[in-house]
Amino acid sequence: MMLSISRTCLRGIYSCHWTSPKGDRNRACCWLSFLSFVSILALSWMYVCFIAFNDHNDVNCEAFKALKKWVNWYMIVMIISAVLATYCLLLLVFGLLHLAIREPLDLHWLHKVFLFLGLLTVTLGTAGFCIKWKEEWQTIYMSFQATAPFLQLGAVVALTLISWLVFQSYHTAQTAACKVFIMVTFLVVSAAVFLCPLAICSPCITSNLPPKPALVGHRGAPMLAPENTMMSFRKSMECGVVAFETDVQLSKDMKPFLMHDDGPSFLLRTTDVKETFLGRDADMHANFTLQELQTLNAGEWFIRTDPFKSVSSLSKEDKREANNQTVPSLSELLVMAKKHNVSLLFDLKNEKNSTGFHNSDSYYTAETITNSSISPDKIWWLPPEYRHDVRKVSPGFKQMYNNVQEMYADGGSFLNMKYSSLSTHEISELRKNNVSVNLWVVNERWLFSLLWCSGASSVTTNACHIFKSMSKPDWQLEPNMYKGIWISVDVISLLLMFLLFLCQRRRKHVFHPNPRESGVPLLSF
Incomplete structure (x- = not known):
């Protein structure tokens, strides 16, 4: 019933x-x-x-x-x-x-x-x-180094389960040609699934795990506080970051301030410019003085939009503090970095519009840094424009590059690149050559684990509070252990398939319906 x-x-x-x-x-x-x-x-x-x-x-x-x-x-x-x-x-x-x-x-x-x-x-x-978003395909390709071993195990399980139906179709097939086609196809697919670990190359299948990458706070800790605010940088310090990553622009009165978005409407996403300065929400950075910028609320948007779905995890005090953040000047961040011995890494958003070094964002930014008396080696200088002029003015800055050839040509040893720009093998080779490799922006545990196994020196992240608590990669296996798991699973699957084949064969002799009368499609020709 x-x-x-x-x-x-x-x-x-x-x-x-x-x-x-x-x-x-x-x-x-x-x-x-x-x-x-x-x-x-x-x-x-x-x-x-x-x-x-x-x-x-x-x-x-x-x-x-x-x-x-x-x-x-x-x-x-x-x-x-x-x-x-x-x-x-x-x-x-x-x-x-x-x-x-x-x-x-x-x-x-x-x-x-x-x-x-x-x-x-x-x-x-x-x-x-x-x-x-075609550059993201490189991320998909990278992901297989983290997921391929598990995808292969899942494929073996799925193949074992489906084999019941395949053997049923084989035993009920009406012609020898059909039987051959079904079995050959199944054997080819099975061989590909069982043997594909021979082609899997993952840095996390290793006996020698590199040190954990250091953390760089991307615009501070934007999952815990509004990006590029003093609260955000303070939260990132609580995660143990070695450096702050930020974005620097120049105000109308030539004062460097922190803001990621640039161009027209650069304040619209992260401030209340539309309400505070009516009709000026589409203005450029050079239309606002630092004093005007610091009258804006730079935190209410974070509570309202909840960009990372993390606001619910904040305490009432944190929410209240986030609601009252302002646009910081570079000088404010330098004071914090100096006090807590944290390095500083930044982009200059409007540098390409400069007409010369002494009129450039690089000049005013370097001057502000020098006046702060922070240790020069705590500045990781990234902007490529006017790099040599900056080096003459401030020779102690640590020069970072976003191009391997340019770094080697300039005698440098510090790279800052998008995580998908380098293969895991290239990262390992650069580290062997004593090149420091910082990769941005890494937010997911699987990706951080993969780059950890590859030997990355540091990663720029929005999720410093998550990575701080990780004492090891999400997975890492000794090569011999992985080989043992792979062979064991394949052998067990083959044995189960053999038993299922025999079971279907016996069942055929006990009950063999006429497919034309039953109306059942048996995947036969």
Whole structure:
């Protein structure tokens, strides 16, 4: 009785037929194949979205520039992708269960419509990814060094489970050619899955784990406080950062201040300029004096928009403090850095518009740093424009480069690059040559773990409070241990498949229905 009810429920969910339908078996198999194809695409797209989450704030900021309104667009994409992948996988499971219990397949037209919409969604998402964010594909490629061992184990488990249906189709196939095709295809796929660890190269499969990378606070600690505010830098110090990373611009009265966004409307995202200075929200940095900038509220936006979904973790005191932050000057940050012996790394947002060194942001910034009396070796000088002029004025600054060839040509030994610009092998080789490598912006544990295993010297991060508590990478295996796990799982899978093959063979002799009478599509030709 219960079995009959279960079969009826399965049939109703998959096809909306509560009695056994008699449809076209070949067409039903085609729709199952299409469902499998869309499910694989939806899962792959979900994986891409999950891996690219490290840089999701970049997507939201770009959308803000275009729309002038903050919305967490990336989270919306993630939710849609998760719903699509879950729907396709559940439907595929129901379809495979139909095959396993020899129920007829007849996918309902509404499911077919949703599958086409899902395919369209994934296609448009992938196209947008390639057009607007193609550099992120390097991150996807990197991720396989962290996930490939686990993906391979998952593929072995999935292959073992699906083998039941494959062997069922093999034993019920009507012709020898069909049997050969099914078995050869299955063996080729199995060999690829079982042997792919031979091609997996991960820095976390190692006996020698490098030291943990030092942490650099990206605009302070922007998950715990409004970015580029004194509260944010104080919070990052509590994480034990070795350096502050910030962005410097020059005010109308030639005073360096801290602000990431530049160009027209540079204050719109992170301040209340629209309410404080009516009609001036589209002005440039050179239209505001430092005194005017410091009358703005630079923290209320953080509580209101919650860009990292972290505000709920703050105490009432922290929320109150965040609500009352202002735009800091570079001098204020230098005082803090000097007092706590923290280094300073910064971008100059408008340097390319300068007409000469003595009229440039570099000159006024270097002058402000010199007047602060901070130890010169605590300044990690990054801007490439006027680098040699700055070196003459302040020879003690530690020069950082964002290009390997330029660094070697200049006799430098300190790189600051996007985490995906270097392969894990290149990072290891640079460290062997005593080059310090700082990588930005690293926010996810899997990525931090991968770069840790690769030997990165330091990482610039929004998530210093998360990485601070990590005493080891999320995973790291001795090569021999990984080899033992790989071989053991493969052997167990092969044994289970052999038993399933024998079980299906015996079952065939006990019960061998006529497929034409049962209406069951058995994936045969």
